[in-house]
Amino acid sequence: MKWGKRILAVWLAAALALAGCSAAADKSSSSLSNESGAAADLNLTVKDKMEATQTSQQSEAKGSSNAAPASQPTAQSGAGSQDSGVGEQQGAGFSGMGTDQEGLNRKLVYKANLTMKVKSYAEAQAEIRNLVTLSGGYILQFSENSTSREEGGNFVLKIPSAGFSTFLKELEKIPNEAIQRNVQAQDFSEEYVDLEAQLKAKQVVEARYLEFMQKATRTDELVQYTNELAKIQEAIEKMKGRMRYIDQNVAFSTVEIRLYQPGSSLDISKSDSVFGRSRDAMLSSLGFLVGFGQGLLVFIAGFIPIAAVGLVIGVPLWIGYRRNREKRIARAEEYTRNMQAYRGSLPPKNDPFPTVEPEEDEDSPDKTT
Template identity: 45%
Template sequence: MEEVQKGVRGVKGVKILAAMMIIFTLIVASGCSAASNENSKSNSSADLATTSKAEGSVASESKADSKSNTATESPEAAAGASFGASETDPSIADDAGMNRKLIYRSNVAMQVDDYAKAQTLLKNIIHLSGGYLLKFDDKKTSAELGGTYTIKVPSSGFDSFLTALEKLKGSSYESSIEGTDVTEEYVDLESRMKARQVVEARLLSFMEKAVKTDELLKISNELGDVQTEIERIKGRMRYLDKNVAYSTIELRMYQQTVTEVPVVKEEKTGFLQSLQNALSGSANVVYAFIQGVFIFIAGALPVLLLLVVIGIPVYWAYRSNRRGKSNIASKVQVDEKIAEREAQDSAEPTPPTDDDKL
């Protein structure tokens, strides 16, 4: 019996030991899974930090390169970016081997003898140069015929186009040329685009590994902002490339339709000639005055006739009315005087006569 009890005790001990081993194994497994999750999160945050650091380093390197290129540019390299180099290629290689980006612009004003003919020749020159007309404003007045043109021509034929314009028949020709160096801006845009493309690739890889919805939304928003900035940079680079490839010419071409009156120089005259000029001037003034009086009378004659036709009857009616009133007034006055005299006579006593005394 004792041996059986010992055997039962041994079996129970083995079961207890096996249960303890199973519990320990579960604890170790749960700890390893939690550590792996933490490691994955830390790795993702480290990747994001590495990406931002890479972007900053690329941008700083691009700025440093552009500044060093600007600082090491020699006067000879700046002189090489003049107008004469535009005949071959607007992107000029300097001593450091970097292609320079130059945008040329010219303003031309020219007066021609025949505007219609010059306009036809201008269209032919634009067609032969491979350019195109971007804008046109026509102007026609009593003093001149002309127009304003905005022309885009290939930079390789910029100088030859201006030479062809100068050969057009005209009385005056004025031109000015301006060049803009956009190399530094273009290099900066390239560096920014490369940095943004690195960030875009990182975000795309994170999106493939992400499982949670909030993480996907966050990465998607950041990816949209990065792609929008990349497209903006590409658009600016395309704009610069187009303006470097095609130069702009602002042309004003006109023809004067009113001829200038030649100025006659006054010659010195003698005493007799001055006296004769004074007499002729006075005679001209008197003649002009008499002529003006007759012209005034001739012009006012119809009005005067109308006034006479209307005024004479009115005047006679006025005179007759006035005469009638004056006659009546004089008659009244006579009557009044007679009445007064009669009143006086009646008031005074008559002296007695001789017959009355007898």
């Protein structure tokens, strides 16, 4: 019995020892698995960090103005993710993008259309010109029309965008009977951001081609680089021109104004009488005579140079013609005299048909006895 108890105790001790060894093995295997998982997580974090860095470099090379501010906070948060984890990295990235959107410089072009019915067109026009001068703007286009029904004009103005709202408020203070206003804006922000990104990318390519040209050793390579560089520089200049155009339109807003005064020129009642109509007819006749005299003077003034040239050329020709004509007449007269003298010197010829004179009648009453 004692030996049996001892053997049972030995078996229990061996079982407990085996159980302790298996627990230690499990602990070691779990620790090894934890260490391997931590190593994998560490490798994943480093890989993510490298990918974020490469993405940031590519974004900077492309020159994207809206992606670069977002990638920089992401890369910075990735560098500190060994202590804070992936969740903090993503949160930092979104916060950086939100800050970039809030600080985006908007490119808005404002345009206003106003139609004003005023009491005095002359005073309103002078007031508008004064407001344009005070605001620092300028008149881009102006046209004026006056009929029997109304007198008015059209303005196209360029006003600095900083004083655009103030200028519109001052326009409303001009004495008027009715006013219509329409204000609209056009957003060029997206196009401007794209142009900036494309410009930066083109400038990077331009710098690379300049380096290639400096390192080129063959003529064909140099010619190829020169042609490609010319195309890139042309594209860069087009982008810069478009950006300057947008900046100028953003800096100055456009204001179109139609100003009119109805019935301002209907002052015909004073000329309804007979005296008024007679006076108008006389003034019309005088105006016609004055216009005819002016036209005649203009014609004479224009004809004088032609007449002077004609005299210089025509007078010598006329004198030469007269002299030649006199000479021809003198030669003809001399020839006639010579022919008459020649005929007189010839003997008379027998006339085959003699002229018979009629006999006188003795019984004629005209004959005197």
